[in-house]
Amino acid sequence: MEPVFGVAYERPITRLREFLTALRSLLVTGEADVRGETLTASPPMPTAVPGADPPPPVFVAAMGPRALRVTGELAHGTLPFLAGPRTLGEHIVPEITTVAERAGRPAPRVVAFVSGVVTDDVDAARAAAARQSAFYDTVPSYRRVIELEGAAKAADLVEIGDEKVIAAAVRRYFDAGATEVVFGATELAGEAARLRTWNLLGELA
Template sequence: MNLGVAFHPGTSGNAVDRAVALGRQAAQAGIRSAWLGQLFDYDAIALAGTIAREVPDLTVGTSAVPIFGRHPLPVSSQAQTSQAAAHGRFRLGLALGTRHLTEGAFGLPFERPVARLREFLTALRPLLETGEADFHGELLTATTPYTAAVAGAEPPVPVLVAAMGPKALDVTGELADGTLPFLAGPRTLGEEIVPRLTAAAERAGRPAPHVVAAVLGVVTDDADAAREAAVEATALYDRIPSYQRVIEREGHTRAADLVVAGDEEHMAKALRSYFDAGATEVFVTKADLTGEDDRLRTWRFLGELATAQPPTSA
């Protein structure tokens, strides 16, 4: 199993030092990848590259950087710099973001998100692959009067998109390397996301896409406490239409109902269901729902599963 974890360095002490320490802890447990979200505190792309530089056994990625309020040129520079720091072990995860955060924080209208995604990816791909772009779209322009290539950023940075809606999946399959669905359970993966994404990639003549599923989960003896903690941790997603749709498809009414909480056998069975549905990689997030002891227990178990068989390409 290709297994990873997502974590946040916290709000006390030094965020970078803490993130590197968590990265080392994950690698020592046998975990193969670490993922960082993007809010308004640390820069996830820069922090991922720093972790990879310090922890050479770990692949790193962002899950995910919203495209509203950002431009392909600086994002390419950031991503290539982290790829060089990581010596090829960095993956760029992008997202559409939400209307609430986009309009509230940036003062930007959350309009035509799928069209913006298409233009963003169309401009970004040549920047990452050749260091050049000459794109003039309806929503953005990206040209390179000087080279945008970063020496040592090899191979070209893989791009994943946190896409779940049909139109966003079509664009992702056509222009990106894969997807990063969160709160999309096995049913949604197997019946909707994987078939739609794969069909779009085939139409575009692209390789089979990666499907990196983010799973809310913790190995614990107190599943009830984990579910209660998950209610607060995921309340935002209950108000976002795209997440509401996949939650309902899984037969639930709120995001917290999708938490995987139980013993090691329960976790292993749940993870296997995601791979059986077509995920090529899974990472577990919010493993600290019931405290540090359970987070460590979860990470140790994920490491055991990950090292039980040789890794596949990611």
């Protein structure tokens, strides 16, 4: 937030609530009049598209308890990344679902983003995963979900193996309450491995 966008990273949950409140109003009516503690959204005229029918769904990359509560109240679902099946089933899905029910809203969608690939060269893919995921080990929100899963580092949550291994991993995410599973395998292995991954996911779908 601060180095990239120049926005102070202060009171993030309040900002999230106010942002979603304004966004929902804009998407439904084309107008907004939100004068909050962290932002103001009061355009002088309706947007070019005065509300969509139906409004597009809004998702938040929420994984912490407070962010999940706001998301359950005001958004359509969450997009967790590096939150493994245990974290989904024990923390994320129960929290966001309970809040949505209390708010009288439909069951939220939980779109699990999973990094992984179908390959026979597991060692090479593991080495690539370690290089590519090291950044997430330094981010507090990701460190939290990595630890909740019982993993030591982000690379431990990358799913790598043959078709049977990856199919079982996908099932674990659905069993934990994910409504959708999105697999990213762009740079873990070569083109042939990516095609195997996509073919498997197509068959599972």
